[in-house]
């Protein structure tokens with residue numbers, strides 16, 4: 001299985017919003033308007049919007065904020081995959097971390113996860129998110 005990241009385009013909007021609004025995802029992630037997604041797709045305000053591809057097919061998405069101007073590396077705002085527990089989310093996040101930490105001025109990638117999101121917490125811990133020097137995972141109640 002090959003998991004890669006590519007920049008989202010406007011043509012991905014329907015895929016992204018349909019996945020985000022799917023009932024089984026509502027407990028784990030916030031909901032954005034089309035406008036918010038398009039703004040991130042266009043790279044406004046330091047946001048980046050990525051399509052996760054698995055074997056060349058869309059498999060999810062990831063949104064990140066560039067916080068380097070505040071010396072806070074990158075914030076992973078959202079990660080979501082269509083089929084859970086197949087290794088896609090871990091692989092996508094690993095790819096994002098490698099890409100982020102390959103930049104000389106990045107010493108921190110962080111995110112927030114709801115306390116009840118046991119699967120999410122598991123993959124972040126598995127990727128040793130707290131073992132990098134200043135990488136943090138914050139728990140939300």
Ligand SMILES: CC(C)(COP(=O)(O)OP(=O)(O)OC[C@H]1O[C@@H](n2cnc3c(N)ncnc32)[C@H](O)[C@@H]1OP(=O)(O)O)[C@@H](O)C(=O)NCCC(=O)NCCS
Pocket residue numbers: 025028029078079080081082083084085086087088089090091112113114117118119120122123126
């Ligand atoms: C969180 C998410 C991105 C992870 O991606 P994924 O492809 O499902 O994850 P993976 O298959 O790579 O890994 C899942 C791991 O969680 C484990 N897991 C599954 N359910 C679990 C649970 N209830 N408690 C603890 N671990 C669990 C799996 O066993 C697997 O661990 P392993 O690889 O050590 O066996 C994905 O499940 C998702 O989109 N969830 C809904 C949205 C969400 O929660 N986003 C993150 C918000 S912070």
